Amino acid sequence: MSDQNPPPPSGPYPPQGQGSFPPQGGQPYGYGQPMPPQKKSHLARNIIIGVVLALILMCGGCFAIVGVGANEVAKEVDKSIKEEQKNDTPTEVKEGQAFKHDGYAIAAGWKVGEEEYGGTTITNMRVTVEEADPDVEGGRSAWLTFRFYKGADVLLEVNCTSNEMQVGETSKMDCSSLETEPIKGWDTIKVADAF
Incomplete structure (x- = not known):
């Protein structure tokens, strides 16, 4: 005697051609609600951006200080040149x-x-x-x-x-x-x- 219906296969999915899968986009068979996507941490990126901005501000401050110093030196040199020209001009x-x-x-x-x-x-x-x-x-x-x-x-x-x-x-x-x-x-x- 032959059995026309073979025993059901074991496993989470029904064999091919038998039964049906849940519709596309629906919930998977035997699972709960889908998990929301996990948020990525941007801590490392924010630290690097902060360090880069701090370096830019420090460099800008250094350039400003050097610029002010150079301007003062230029004023003193101009003053010295004018005084020397006055001394060299016959009076x-x-x-x-x-x-x-x-x-x-x-x-x-x-x-x-x-x-x-x-x-x-x-x-x-x-x-x-x-x-x-x-x-x-x-x-x-x-x-x-x-x-x-x-x-x-x-x-x-x-x-x-x-x-x-x-x-x-x-x-x-x-x-x-x-x-x-x-x-x-x-x-x-x-x-x-x-x-």
Whole structure:
């Protein structure tokens, strides 16, 4: 005798062609409600973004500080250049009168005279250091050039130097020119730094 109906197979699914599966999109056979998708944690990503933003802000702050510092340095350099240009630009002085130039005070009583071997010089000139030079270590020596003009023509230059002095000290100045003949007819004297 043959059995026309074989025993039902064991397992969660019915054999092929027998029974039916649940409809597509429905709940699977023998399971509960579908689980909602699990949320992904973004903690590592947020930490990396925070670190990158902090680095960008720190770099920006550093650039700002460097920029402000560079601007201050540029202002000081411009100020120094303008002061040096002022010292190098000849300023009119009157024979025998006291004047100040580049942190030096020249006393009244100096005179234009003839050198021993010809030419023109300045005599009886005394200088006092009133200001220290921050770029020079130790004392300062005055190096001044006096130009004698007739109108716009430069007739003669007389270079004068002093001993090295500290602030408040005074020294006589030695003056000489390269001319061998005394000059006459000048109408203006101007002084500037020798270099």
